[in-house]
Each structure stands twice: as structure tokens, then as C-alpha cells.
Amino acid sequence: MYMHILRNVRLTRLRLGLVTLLGLMVLGGATAQSVPAGTLRVGMESPSKLDPAYASSDAEIAVLNAVYDYLVDVDADNNIQPRLATSWKVSQDGLTYTFQLAPNATWHDGSPVTAQDVVYTFDRLRNPDLKLPTSDLYADIDTIEATGTHEVTFTLKQTNPFFLYDLSDNHAVIVKKGTTDFGSTFNGSGPFVVESYHPDDRMVLKANPDYFLSGKPGVGTLQLIFFSDQSAEVSALRGGQIDLAMRLPSSLYESLKGVNGITRVDVPTNGFNVVRLRSDHKPGSDPRVVQALKLAVDRKAITEAVTQGLGVVGNDTPIGPLYKKYFDAGATPPATDTAKAKELLKEAGYPNGLKLDLYTPNTGDRPDLAVVLKQQLAKAGFDINVVVEPESVYYGDNKWLQVDFGITGWGSRPYPQFYLNVMLECGAKWNETHFCNQEFDKLAKEAGNTLDAQKRIDDYHKIQQMLASSGPIVIPYFFPQLGAIRDGFTGFQMKAFAGRTDLASVHAQ
Amino acid sequence: MASSAAAAARRSAWLRGLLELYRKPSSALGTSLVAVFLILAALGPLATPYGATEQVFTDRSQPPSLRHLFGTDHLGRDVFSRVVAGDRDIFLLAGSGTLIAVVVGTLVGLFATYRGRWAEEITYRFFDSLLAVPALLLALLLLGSLGPSRSSVLAVIAVAYTPIVARVVRSVVLDTKTKEYVLAARMQGESTAFVLGREILPSVLPALAVESALRFSYAIFLVASLGFLGVGVQPPNPDWGLMVSEARDFVYLTPWTLTFPALAISLLVIGVNLLADGLKRVLQVGAGP
Numbered sequence: 001m002y003m004h005i006l007r008n009v010r011l012t013r014l015r016l017g018l019v020t021l022l023g024l025m026v027l028g029g030a031t032a033q034s035v036p037a038g039t040l041r042v043g044m045e046s047p048s049k050l051d052p053a054y055a056s057s058d059a060e061i062a063v064l065n066a067v068y069d070y071l072v073d074v075d076a077d078n079n080i081q082p083r084l085a086t087s088w089k090v091s092q093d094g095l096t097y098t099f100q101l102a103p104n105a106t107w108h109d110g111s112p113v114t115a116q117d118v119v120y121t122f123d124r125l126r127n128p129d130l131k132l133p134t135s136d137l138y139a140d141i142d143t144i145e146a147t148g149t150h151e152v153t154f155t156l157k158q159t160n161p162f163f164l165y166d167l168s169d170n171h172a173v174i175v176k177k178g179t180t181d182f183g184s185t186f187n188g189s190g191p192f193v194v195e196s197y198h199p200d201d202r203m204v205l206k207a208n209p210d211y212f213l214s215g216k217p218g219v220g221t222l223q224l225i226f227f228s229d230q231s232a233e234v235s236a237l238r239g240g241q242i243d244l245a246m247r248l249p250s251s252l253y254e255s256l257k258g259v260n261g262i263t264r265v266d267v268p269t270n271g272f273n274v275v276r277l278r279s280d281h282k283p284g285s286d287p288r289v290v291q292a293l294k295l296a297v298d299r300k301a302i303t304e305a306v307t308q309g310l311g312v313v314g315n316d317t318p319i320g321p322l323y324k325k326y327f328d329a330g331a332t333p334p335a336t337d338t339a340k341a342k343e344l345l346k347e348a349g350y351p352n353g354l355k356l357d358l359y360t361p362n363t364g365d366r367p368d369l370a371v372v373l374k375q376q377l378a379k380a381g382f383d384i385n386v387v388v389e390p391e392s393v394y395y396g397d398n399k400w401l402q403v404d405f406g407i408t409g410w411g412s413r414p415y416p417q418f419y420l421n422v423m424l425e426c427g428a429k430w431n432e433t434h435f436c437n438q439e440f441d442k443l444a445k446e447a448g449n450t451l452d453a454q455k456r457i458d459d460y461h462k463i464q465q466m467l468a469s470s471g472p473i474v475i476p477y478f479f480p481q482l483g484a485i486r487d488g489f490t491g492f493q494m495k496a497f498a499g500r501t502d503l504a505s506v507h508a509q
Numbered sequence: 510m511a512s513s514a515a516a517a518a519r520r521s522a523w524l525r526g527l528l529e530l531y532r533k534p535s536s537a538l539g540t541s542l543v544a545v546f547l548i549l550a551a552l553g554p555l556a557t558p559y560g561a562t563e564q565v566f567t568d569r570s571q572p573p574s575l576r577h578l579f580g581t582d583h584l585g586r587d588v589f590s591r592v593v594a595g596d597r598d599i600f601l602l603a604g605s606g607t608l609i610a611v612v613v614g615t616l617v618g619l620f621a622t623y624r625g626r627w628a629e630e631i632t633y634r635f636f637d638s639l640l641a642v643p644a645l646l647l648a649l650l651l652l653g654s655l656g657p658s659r660s661s662v663l664a665v666i667a668v669a670y671t672p673i674v675a676r677v678v679r680s681v682v683l684d685t686k687t688k689e690y691v692l693a694a695r696m697q698g699e700s701t702a703f704v705l706g707r708e709i710l711p712s713v714l715p716a717l718a719v720e721s722a723l724r725f726s727y728a729i730f731l732v733a734s735l736g737f738l739g740v741g742v743q744p745p746n747p748d749w750g751l752m753v754s755e756a757r758d759f760v761y762l763t764p765w766t767l768t769f770p771a772l773a774i775s776l777l778v779i780g781v782n783l784l785a786d787g788l789k790r791v792l793q794v795g796a797g798p
Contacts, residue, residue, distance in 0.1 A: 231757050251583065255761030301566060305584055362739050367755070371745040372584060375564050386744050387657070 038508025061499030068173035536787025542780025606666025614674025636672035
């Protein structure tokens with residue numbers, strides 16, 4: 001057609017060139033603006049739980065994020081952004097949140113998204129009788145009411161400065177009222193509609209033509225292709241069988257350096273591996289042993305060797321440099337000193353060294369971390385026996401909460417309070433060190449409730465000082481989120497939690 | 510005098526056997542390969558310039574050179590030293606595992622088959638049930654309950670291969686126990702132990718030697734597979750399978766960390782198999798009386 005018009009009009013070379021250029025611009029603009037075109041093939045691990053309440057891995061969250069919508073979203077800079085809720089108001093006392101929903105949002109079956117659906121979603125997630133993993137998170141919600149067809153109101157029992165982040169929790173995609181068969185039906189409101197799902201193989205999704213956010217999604221077809229082996233995934237990326245891979249180990253990421261047609265993407269995160277010794281009984285109950293452990297570790301050397309220098313050196317606190325205003329650069333652990341560590345071990349009653357089994361899941365760079373730690377700690381008199389276990393064994397039956405000495409991976413969160421609440425407070429659900437310190441609890445509680453931003457910053461700084469100097473955990477580094485995408489796509493912006501990356505904003509050129 | 514003459518005769522028989530192995534290129538190659546690995550395993554730390562788990566921070570990810578024959582991995586460990594240490598480990602693990610399987614399998618096979626009737630029935634039906642499960646699956650099941658460690662791997666090899674050895678023994682014993690010289694010994698009132706040890710065992714030995722070599726090659730493979738799957742020997746031990754598994758993500762960055770342990774597994778397994786073939790020929794197993 002296009003050529004046909006050109007042939008009829010008979011223009012000079014120059015004009016012909018200009019018109020072609022204009023035409024291409026119009027065509028290009030058209031594909032980017034209105035009609036989603038092209039295919040984006042994303043490699044990822046196989047999702048296993050697609051019920052939003054149980055989903056947790058990046059792959060699972062990526063599927064949810066494509067098929068459903070969150071009430072509010074978090075952008076790459078950890079700022080809250082509208083999604084299904086177009087606007088919201090917070091009452092003066094900080095206890096009432098009122099959200100306006102997008103009036104034109106519809107479910108994939110054609111029915112409109114209403115406030116009732118939001119009420120159903122959060123009532124389900126917080127219902128203590130259902131024993132869902134999210135019930136603790138939403139325990140501070142008093143009531144949720146549909147105050148209009150497209151207006152929903154949350155009332156809290158106590159102030160929570162991070163409530164909007166809680167609402168944007170990975171589990172909290174909005175589902176249609178009455179839905180129970182998650183995992184087999186996918187009636188979302190999101191940018192993509194599930195066309196076919198072959199577990200352990202692939203999921204094919206088509207652009208949702210009625211999506212309420214204009215300009216999204218960018219591609220006509222989204223293929224999620226599942227890999228059980230990351231080196232196979234990277235080979236597929238090199239060979240052009242997939243276009244995008246995220247959550248790469250640093251080794252494979254480094255191997256893509258300078259490969260034609262592939263762009264590497266590197267995003268800092270607050271994800272970390274925590275090396276922790278149980279503090280509720282010997283030997284970890286002796287502060288001298290903990291101090292010896294902290295003195296024996298060379299965090300910089302670990303970061304260099306284990307993350308190929310791509311990570312950011314940690315200070316033994318979960319509040320990392322990513323949380324700019326909360327981070328206290330002055331809170332640093334004692335400098336590496338193996339002689340002093342050895343001395344402390346001797347004082348603590350281990351003149352001939354301390355023998356410990358170090359448990360670690362077999363995923364990511366954790367086995368490498370264990371091996372490097374073994375060598376570093378040996379110099380200070382620790383005799384470490386590394387036990388690598390499949391992730392399912394390490395986390396199964398809560399074994400990770402039982403073992404004396406272990407390495408655990410913690411994902412990146414948009415705000416730091418989460419780590420304090422579930423990992424370090426007395427009796428917290430995932431308090432793997434069994435750490436219990438009244439002063440810490442007081443600071444953490446206050447930081448988590450106060451609406452005074454400066455007070456919160458002060459509390460977080462005190463917490464970092466405390467953890468860095470004498471806390472029960474060693475956090476040698478924060479890992480980066482590493483990904484790679486084939487040329488020919490625009491609009492890709494990877495997030496610290498890869499599963500929350502907005503695949504709907506990616507366009508094929 | 511007589512005993513030393515007999516010893517000399519035995520020695521020359523060994524020598525003749527060895528020479529016989531070198532008469533065919535395939536078994537010559539196999540024998541040489543096994544010999545090289547065996548010598549390296551025996552030398553162990555004497556042959557290696559670095560410790561197997563020693564991390565030299567400044568020497569990370571170095572390609573093969575005179576300083577590091579097989580290069581270094583991303584943690585600065587010398588791959589040659591690790592391959593040699595792994596060689597010793599695999600001979601010890603697969604070797605002693607095979608030895609246990611051969612000794613237990615032979616004893617059980619001899620007694621159960623010689624006794625016949627219910628002893629034989631029960632033993633072999635039990636062994637059949639073990640054989641119905643593939644060795645690797647059986648290994649994974651056992652390691653799942655025992656937990657990963659060196660001794661568990663040893664136990665796994667013994668449990669997986671004892672029935673197979675016992676079966677081979679049985680086939681020979683069934684044939685031998687009706688032979689006239691065995692019947693004569695029994696008629697003379699010799700004890701069961703004597704009949705089994707002096708009359709039957711010698712005819713089992715050639716088949717057993719070949720089977721042992723074959724079992725050894727499978728045991729090497731099993732140890733490496735378990736290491737690769739991460740349920741066998743634990744890091745930072747220089748297990749070949751584990752090394753291959755750890756190096757997978759580094760295949761583009763430091764290919765030598767993958768190549769050398771993988772090559773070592775292949776060469777040793779091929780070597781032992783060729784040796785087993787050679788033994789079969791030299792000892793005339795399966796060639797009839």
C-alpha cells in the first residue's frame with residue numbers, strides 16, 4: 001500500500017526520502033502508542049504457586065504482575081505510584097486511607113473492577129482463619145469498606161507510615177470478588193491476558209486490548225519461558241531464543257560482557273545474604289564469640305570474590321545504602337582483625353578453636369560465600385564444615401530457623417521496617433538468630449509507628465549503630481539485581497525485586 | 510623353597526597378564542590411563558603446587574599457564590591441584606565403596622547360592638527388589654535419609670552394587686557347585702568354608718575381577734553424579750562432579766574450570782572400562798571352559 005502510493009506520486013529523490021522518513025515516524029509512533037506489537041520472550045524459573053497469597057518467587061510475582069494489578073505500585077526509586085487506585089487521601093490522624101479506583105478498569109471477563117473486589121482481596125489476605133502468610137502484615141487494619149462503586153476506605157488500628165508499601169506488597173494483587181481457583185484460572189485486570197499455560201514449560205500471554213492504562217502494554221505477545229538451569233537460560237539469550245533474562249548470577253552476567261546484540265542491566269538492591277549465629281544458646285549467646293565472628297570476616301574481600309565486585313559492601317545491618325535517607329554510613333562493624341578474633345575465642349573458652357557446621361541453601365552465590373567464609377574464619381580459629389542443602393530442604397520444616405550457624409538470603413524490600421519486624425524483633429516469625437533485645441525492640445517499634453520522619457531516621461540510625469557494633473548478624477554485601485536484554489526493545493526498567501519489573505512498559509522496536 | 514618358587518610363578522603370571530593387556534592398543538590405553546590416575550592419586554599433595562581448597566585472592570580466574578597448569582577458578586583455587594586431590598578422593602571413595610560391594614557381594618553370593626533353597630530365594634528376591642530401582646535413584650533416596658556426607662556416599666555405593674556383584678557370583682557358583690571336584694570335596698566331608706574358599710572361589714575370581722573393574726567405573730560415575738547434583742561430597746571438597754557443577758555458571762568466563770574436571774571424569778571412566786575389557790580378554794571370562 002505504502003509503496004503503491006509512492007509509486008503513483010512520483011517524487012524526486014529528496015522528497016521521496018523525506019516522505020519515507022515521515023511515514024516511518026508515523027508508523028513507528030502508531031505502533032508505540034496504540035497497537036501493541038511484537039513479542040517479548042522472558043526467561044525465568046518455573047513458577048509453582050500462582051495463588052497471590054502464596055506466591056513469593058520472582059517468577060511467580062512476575063506472572064501476577066502481568067495478569068493482575070496492584071492497588072498502588074512502587075517505582076524503581078521506591079516511590080509509591082498509582083496503579084488500580086488513581087488517587088488517595090490520608091486522614092490527618094494517619095488512620096484512614098481513601099482510594100479512588102480507575103473507573104474504566106475491567107476484568108479479563110469483561111466485568112468492571114469495583115471497590116467490592118478490593119475489599120474481597122484484602123479481607124482474604126488478612127483473614128486470620130485462612131492462615132495465609134499475609135495475615136500478620138495486615139493485622140493493623142481495622143476495617144475495609146467499599147464507600148462507593150469505585151471508592152474504598154481502609155481504617156487502621158494504629159498509625160503505620162509504611163501502609164501504602166504494605167498495600168503494594170508482592171502478594172496484594174487485586175483479584176475479582178469470589179475468586180478461589182487461583183492457579184488454574186487467571187481472570188485478572190492486568191495488562192496481559194493468559195492465552196495458554198504449560199507448567200514447567202511456558203506461559204503465553206496476549207496484550208489486554210481493554211487495559212485501562214493507555215499506552216500499555218507495549219508488546220502484543222508476552223512469552224514467559226521457564227528454565228530450571230540458569231546457564232541454559234543464558235545460552236538461550238545468546239542464541240536468540242529469549243529476549244530477556246533477569247536474576248542472573250554475577251558469573252553469567254559477567255560472561256555477557258561485550259556480547260553483540262545484548263545489553264546488560266545492573267540495578268543495586270537491598271537484597272542480602274545474612275550469615276547468622278543463633279544467639280539464644282552457646283556458642284552464639286557469648287558476645288565474645290559474636291565479636292570474634294565479626295572481626296574474622298573480611299567483607300570487602302568477600303564482596304570482591306563472591307559477587308565479582310558487583311555487590312555493595314555491607315555493614316552487618318539490613319538497612320543498606322539503597323535507603324538513602326535512612327542509611328547511616330557511619331555505622332560500621334569493627335575492622336577485620338583475625339588476631340583479636342582468635343584472642344576473643346580463647347577468652348570465650350575455645351582455645352583450640354570452635355567447630356561449627358555452616359548450613360546454606362544451594363542457590364545463588366551462597367555456597368561460594370560459605371566456602372570463602374570457611375577460609376576466612378579458619379584464620380581466626382573457627383573450624384567450619386560447610387553443609388549445602390537444596391533450598392526446599394533448608395527452608396522446609398523451618399530448618400533454617402533451627403540451625404545454629406547458617407546463611408539465608410533476604411530479598412530486597414522497598415522500605416527497611418520489614419526486616420526489623422520479621423527478622424530481629426523478639427519472637428518475630430522469622431527471627432532466625434533468636435535475637436531478643438529490649439532496647440532494639442523499643443527503637444524498632446517506635447520507628448515503625450511514628451509519623452515523625454526525623455524521629456524515624458534517628459531511630460534507624462541508632463539501630464544501625466547497635467547492629468553494626470554488636471548485633472547477631474553478619475551481612476557482608478548487598479547483591480545487585482543483574483539482567484540482560486536483547487537489542488530491539490525500549491522502555492525496559494528492571495526493578496530491585498525483578499518480579500515487579502513492569503513488562504507492560506516494554507516496547508518492541 | 511617350594512613356596513618361593515610358587516611366589517615367583519605367581520609373579521611371572523602377573524607379569525604375563527600385564528604384558529597380555531599391553532598386546533592390544535585399547536587395553537594398553539586403558540591400563541596406562543588408570544596407571545596415570547593411580548600414580549597421581551598416590552602422590553596426592555606431593556604432585557600439587559597448591560592446597561586443594563586454598564584460595565589465592567590475587568590469582569582469581571587465571572587461564573592455564575605454567576604457574577597454574579589448569580588455571581584457577583573464581584575464588585583463586587588452583588584447578589590442577591583440585592583435580593589431583595579429587596583424583597585421590599574418587600579412588601578412595603569409589604574404590605573402597607566398590608571393595609565393600611565386592612567383598613559383601615561375593616560372601617553373600619557364595620553362601621546363599623551354595624546353600625540354595627530358601628536362603629538363596631530370600632537373598633536374591635531381596636537383591637532383585639533393590640535392582641529394580643535405578644542406582645542413581647536408590648542413591649538419592651538413601652542420601653535423602655542419611656544426609657550428604659562421605660560415609661553416606663560410601664554406603665550408597667555399597668548398597669547399590671552389592672546385589673550386582675552377588676548376581677555375577679551366583680551365575681558362576683550355580684555352574685560350579687555341580688562339578689565333580691566340588692562334589693568330591695563335599696563327599697570327603699570338607700567344611701562348607703573350605704569347599705567355598707578352595708574349590709569354588711577360584712573359579713569365581715576371573716569373572717569377579719572383571720566385574721570389580723566395571724563396578725569401579727560405575728562407582729566413579731555415581732560419585733561424580735552425586736557430587737554434580739550436590740547431594741554427595743560437600744564443598745569446598747575437590748570432588749570432580751561438584752567441580753563441574755560449580756563451574757557450570759562459569760562456562761563462558763573460565764571454561765578451564767569446567768573442562769579439566771569433566772575431562773578427568775571421562776578419561777578415568779573410559780580407562781577403567783577399557784581395562785575391564787582387557788581383563789575379560791586376558792582372563793578369558795565368558796569364553797567357556
